[in-house]
Amino acid sequence: MEDSRKHVIIAGGGITGLTAAFFLQEEAQRTGKQITFTLIEGSSRLGGKIETYEKDGFVIERGPDSYLARKSIMTELIEKVGLKDDIVPNNTGQAYILHENKLHPIPEGAVMGIPTKLMPFVTTELFSWPGKIRAGADLVMPKRKNVNDDISVGHFFKRRLGTEAVERLIEPLLSGIYAGDIDKISLKATFPQFHETEKKSRSLILGMKKLQPSSSKTHKKAAQFRTLKHGLSSFIEALAKSLPQEQVWLEKKVVSLEKGENGKLHAELNDGSIVSGDAVILTTPYAITKTLLPDRVLPDAFHETTPTSVATVAMVFPKKSINLQHEGTGFVVARNEDYTITACTWTDRKWPHTAPEDKVLIRCYVGRADEQDIVFEEDEVILNKVLADLKKSMGISVKPEFYLVSRLVQSMPQYDVGHKEKVAELRERLEKQLPGVHVAGAPYDGVGLPDCIASAKMMVNSIVDKS
Numbered sequence: 001m002e003d004s005r006k007h008v009i010i011a012g013g014g015i016t017g018l019t020a021a022f023f024l025q026e027e028a029q030r031t032g033k034q035i036t037f038t039l040i041e042g043s044s045r046l047g048g049k050i051e052t053y054e055k056d057g058f059v060i061e062r063g064p065d066s067y068l069a070r071k072s073i074m075t076e077l078i079e080k081v082g083l084k085d086d087i088v089p090n091n092t093g094q095a096y097i098l099h100e101n102k103l104h105p106i107p108e109g110a111v112m113g114i115p116t117k118l119m120p121f122v123t124t125e126l127f128s129w130p131g132k133i134r135a136g137a138d139l140v141m142p143k144r145k146n147v148n149d150d151i152s153v154g155h156f157f158k159r160r161l162g163t164e165a166v167e168r169l170i171e172p173l174l175s176g177i178y179a180g181d182i183d184k185i186s187l188k189a190t191f192p193q194f195h196e197t198e199k200k201s202r203s204l205i206l207g208m209k210k211l212q213p214s215s216s217k218t219h220k221k222a223a224q225f226r227t228l229k230h231g232l233s234s235f236i237e238a239l240a241k242s243l244p245q246e247q248v249w250l251e252k253k254v255v256s257l258e259k260g261e262n263g264k265l266h267a268e269l270n271d272g273s274i275v276s277g278d279a280v281i282l283t284t285p286y287a288i289t290k291t292l293l294p295d296r297v298l299p300d301a302f303h304e305t306t307p308t309s310v311a312t313v314a315m316v317f318p319k320k321s322i323n324l325q326h327e328g329t330g331f332v333v334a335r336n337e338d339y340t341i342t343a344c345t346w347t348d349r350k351w352p353h354t355a356p357e358d359k360v361l362i363r364c365y366v367g368r369a370d371e372q373d374i375v376f377e378e379d380e381v382i383l384n385k386v387l388a389d390l391k392k393s394m395g396i397s398v399k400p401e402f403y404l405v406s407r408l409v410q411s412m413p414q415y416d417v418g419h420k421e422k423v424a425e426l427r428e429r430l431e432k433q434l435p436g437v438h439v440a441g442a443p444y445d446g447v448g449l450p451d452c453i454a455s456a457k458m459m460v461n462s463i464v465d466k467s
């Protein structure tokens, strides 16, 4: 007997694909609609960029390490898959900017680098006096004439606060999230809150100050991030467990996609087999997705900038062998400094569950948008450069007793100016020319893990509504 259920093919088993499968199953149960799915993952494991190394009392994240707590969709899902008791908030503490070989505390009241308190900015040694005065010009500068238009993050902040504030504070903080060239990244797609503030308020500083919750007007710093006791891979495992195993296929790649005369969508796999369905959700990286779609639906110059590659180096030291002189959770490196690392997290301080008490766990990042070669060096070459930087910045002169290099090649999609409009254009063209085909995940609706989950949910809702 023919299966009358609506069949959805999901390409990619990262957080987006897995949560799409979860939501499809949940919605089918909730609505009683006859919907099923097959998730097809090209590699031998689920999780995509998420991968935890858990051994000997260490919990080391090779990719993402946490998520923004205020984006509650992820917490809700973690609770649904039974991991509520494993949720861990970050330890809050001072973070620093490395500038001219010195760690400068990020001035209190800086929201993504935008000052919302006067005194810490006046007294910090991070900026020169001309730099401080230039940043203060934001208070009187008129908004852009075409304030509704998109603009690059770099141009936006340089105009409002000046080059020094951008290079020494804003760029290092923002590139931690997008690892891109901030003069190309879209403000609307990456930091819509600043775009909205620009529209509503004469000054960015005053506008951001107004938006601060009252708790940050007092001195109390709330934990903004969450992770899981056994690492983010435990979330992937719990999601996978909630799905029927036979509907999750590993080591199978989608290599082409076609619409048949009967309206069905046919996905060809790398073993030559064909899977047919009524809808498809492509959660693969855009470089793959665009090979699966006809040119006529692809917007011009969409994702023209190649995603940035980064590597992380996790290092374990015996606590007694190093003396961390600064309180706090880590630092980011200002632009134009003579350093290979872009950031350094004192992981066991930010996340005490990640290392035994007598060990120090430090995680450094390498790979700037304009400096990609380092990511492809041998592990030892990367380690030695990182250690040289740690010696200069923190005085660490011992070798780690254990280290783990993780490369994430072309892993950070770059949202160029006009990104949002191009995403809308792609989805509109798909709807008209290839109905049933959907795109979701990091290349479109935000790179944060909760954004990927929200993107999956949006596509599932649209499929379920039409069923």
Ligand code: FAD
Residues within 6 Å of the ligand: 011, 012, 013, 014, 015, 016, 017, 040, 041, 042, 043, 046, 047, 048, 049, 050, 062, 063, 064, 065, 066, 067, 068, 252, 253, 254, 255, 283, 284, 285, 288, 310, 312, 408, 411, 412, 440, 441, 442, 443, 446, 447, 448, 449, 450, 452
């Ligand atoms: P992916 O995880 O890339 O999944 C896509 C999947 O598709 C992969 O499993 C791949 O194998 C599979 N695939 C590829 N081709 C095919 C094919 N032809 N057929 C079938 N399957 C295929 N976000 C945060 O919120 N917090 C963080 O702390 C954080 N840190 C990060 C640190 C790093 C170093 C990086 C790179 C990213 C970080 N991010 C963070 C961002 C976040 O990790 C990603 O945006 C998110 O994991 C992307 O998930 P995804 O499912 O969309 O894509």
